[in-house]
Amino acid sequence: MSLGNLFKQLWPFVKPYRTLVIATLILTAIGSFAAQVNAIILRYTVDHLNDIVSKNQGLQAGLSLLVTISIILLAKEIVNSFIQFGQKFYGEKLRIYVSRDLAQQVVEKVLSYRMAFYTSAENESGKLQTRIDRGIESLTRLVQNFFIDILPLFANSIVALALMFNANKYVGLVGLCIVPIYFYISQRQAKKLGGFRRRMRSYRENKSSGIISLIESVTVIKSFVKEKEESEKQNALQLEMTNNQMQTRKLSFIFDGAKNFVEQIGIVIIIILTAYFVLNGSMTVGAIMFHILLFNNVTAPIRQLHRIYDEVNDAMIYSEGFFDIMNAGDETERSGNFIPGAIKGKYELRNVSFTYPNGTPALHNVNATIEAGKITALVGLSGAGKSTLINLLDKFYEPTTGEIFLDGIDLRDYNTKELRKEVGLVLQKNHIFKGSIAENIAYGKTHATHAEIEEAAQKANLHEQVLLLPDQYASDARLLSGGQQQRVAIARLFLKDPSVIFLDEPTASLDAIATEQIKHSLDAIKRSRTVVIISHSISQIIDADKIVVLEKGKVVEQGTHEIVYDKGGAYKKIFDAMAHSLNIEKIARTLNE
Ligand code: ADP
Secondary structure, three states, X not given: OOHXXXXXXXHHHHHHHHHHHHHHHHHHHHHXXXXXXXXXXXXXXXXXXXXXXXXXXXXXXXXXXXXXXXXXXXXXXXXXXXXXXXXXXXXXXXXXXXXXXXXXXXXXXXHHEOHHHHHOXXXXXXXXXXXXXXXXXXXXXXXXXXXXXXXXXXXXHHHHHHHXXXXXXXXXXXXXXXXXXHHHHXXXXXXXXXXXXXXXXXXXXXXXXXXXXXXHOHHHHHHOOOHHHHHHHHHHHXXXXXXXXXXXXXXXXXXXXXXXXXXXXXXHHHHHHHHHHHHOOOOOOHHHHHHHHHHHHHHHHHHOHHHHHHHHHHHHHHHHHHHHHHOOHHHEOOOOOEOOOOOOXXXXXXXXXXXXXXXXXXXXXXXXEEOOOOEEEEEOOXXXXXXXXXXXXXXXXXXXXXXXXXXXXXXXXXXXXXXXXXXXXXXXXXXXXXXXXXXXXXXXXXXOOHHHHHHHHHHOOOHHHHHHOOOHHHOEHHHOOHHHHHHXXXXXXXXXXXXXXXXXXXXXXXXXXXXXXXXXXXXXXXXXXXXXXXXXXXXXXXXXXXXXXXXXXXXXXXXXHHHHXXXXXXXXXXXXXXXXXXXXXXXXHXXXX
């Protein structure tokens, strides 16, 4: 990303704070003039002292001079502190506000994207987080650099240079000539050090993650007696890091030395030049101090140039990833205009095929019907496409080809948010948010009363167990057992009260007892709704009114349990295998004894 492009992208975030920018700029301009006062006063003082001494006027004459300059310098310092405070404060305010807006906007953007965005490999949550953090950090640093660091320094530098030219064009030229040399050295320094700095950062990351993985794997390390090898690996990393560190320091010292040398040469030339003008009578002695101080003001900002150069470079690198996320406009979730009233829940899939964004084909020419108000079980081996089908019915993805109709209307035409209000989803593991049980249940309905929350928990067979906890509904929900967490998810759905429910292996991660306990909650939530369930539990499959059998992304059989079973095909095979694995005969014998 080029610097121009970067500013163009950043501008919309800075624009709302135009007045802050203008205020900062005005203060910067005033500050840059105030910064030259010392040089002017010094020249004035030296010249007058010189005058007084040469006229042998003594202390009395000098006193009024000292009083005058003290008052001027004091007044200037007072004004300067206000300017500096204002300038830093407004600059910082701008930086904080811009950073807040960037962070908020990226959250809003990311939440508006469709499922394919999150599942694509390049948007793994860890990578997204890093890109967003780095992007915001370097962008805000850029704003800060520009308004708080660079601009005032450069404004100082330019005013000082102008004053030098005003005093004498040769002196001005010396000041001006130093600038490109400085620029060149700083640029080389930034280029050379940039690589080292980046390597240093990755060493640090590796090193800290090294400790984490060591601790995580400490049981294995100890049981294989690999302590020595592991410590040697760390040592190698440490050595490389130390080398890198030494190189960085060495280079820094060399470049800093070079810059210092150039600066001193500049000062010497200015002294000689000014002394020449003093001697030939065209300048007073005070000019020497005046020029040296001005020259100092010219070089001060460019001494920091390599740091600024580096940070701008960083901003250009990191902001690219950040703005890619911000501008992924075609990833926005699609939505139609149709706002459903009550949904009955009859889904018809016509020639639906679907391929995941990464190119994995998951469904092929699927034709199936989900009856309204009935329970449909999706059966098939793992990887057959059952969850994918639910993803399509929930509009998380759109079919690659073919259509899905809900109550006779194309799913694409539905307003996505309104549609999802009528649809509930229980997964194998449902996310429990940080917070109390009550808050977690109320996620299904904001502003639910406590009575409503309790009622939902009762329906989900959770209420009694919550009452046993020390803090009851205020207890931390993440401390609940797996089965209880599933019931929190079901209670959420009771509050939401959707007409269609998708259950994707709701008991798969639970043990037998928890599965048995949760069965009643599931039975309750299924009542009088359209239900699509994926399950490996034979009892949940038998309960279904209709079975849809999937094999390698195709629907191979569909109908009632009896009809499909009698076909003697894929379903029979799966069903028999499930039944045999239960070892029903032995179970029956045990139960009869
Ligand atoms: P099932 O639910 O029947 O076990 P899935 O619907 O999860 O099967 O998977 C069907 C196919 O789609 C599999 O080949 C799986 O690897 C692939 N798949 C599932 N999710 C994704 C995804 N997010 N990205 C790419 N491929 C996926």
